[in-house]
């Protein structure tokens with residue numbers, strides 16, 4: 797019998813690079829938030845797929861805060877990895893850093909947490925492999941993801957309650 801491989805957050809890591817083009821920007825020359833959100837969702841979905849080996853749909857996106865604008869001609873470095881796994885869901889952390897190609901300066905633009913659910917051929921949630929965090933940083937992210945999941949599910953419950961009132 798072959799032992800299944802331990803999967804760490806690093807096994808799902810995604811490094812994606814985008815150049816901010818004029819078509820991505822508003823009249824101030826700064827990238828649209830929605831464009832960055834699309835890049836974040838793509839990087840997150842790739843990390844979830846790498847971990848689960850299934851197509852994974854976005855179930856929720858936590859509150860987002862844009863820390864600093866990214867301007868036309870700058871480079872967006874998008875890092876994503878699975879922080880935590882449940883039965884069928886996965887939390888993916890995505891960090892976007894801008895890069896000024898003239899100075900080489902890197903600056904934090906955004907950190908986002910998204911939940912993906914792996915689905916089968918019938919588009920039903922399917923069990924994902926367990927994640928094994930190993931480094932102190934991975935363990936810290938895993939533990940924080942557990943807390944975020946609790947508030948996420950509580951928010952979902954409240955929203956459903958409001959809809960049925």
Ligand SMILES: CC(C)(COP(=O)(O)OP(=O)(O)OC[C@H]1O[C@@H](n2cnc3c(N)ncnc32)[C@H](O)[C@@H]1OP(=O)(O)O)[C@@H](O)C(=O)NCCC(=O)NCCS
Pocket residue numbers: 853854855856881882883884885886911913915921948949952
């Ligand atoms: C995500 C989706 C597959 C979940 O289906 P469901 O029938 O609610 O499935 P379940 O209730 O069994 O939940 C499946 C998992 O998702 C998690 N989940 C569901 N809604 C969630 C939310 N809002 N936030 C975080 N996790 C959520 C559940 O906790 C569960 O996790 P677990 O298996 O790890 O314990 C379904 O709601 C869906 O297809 N949504 C649309 C997805 C989509 O189209 N996304 C693109 C953006 S439009």
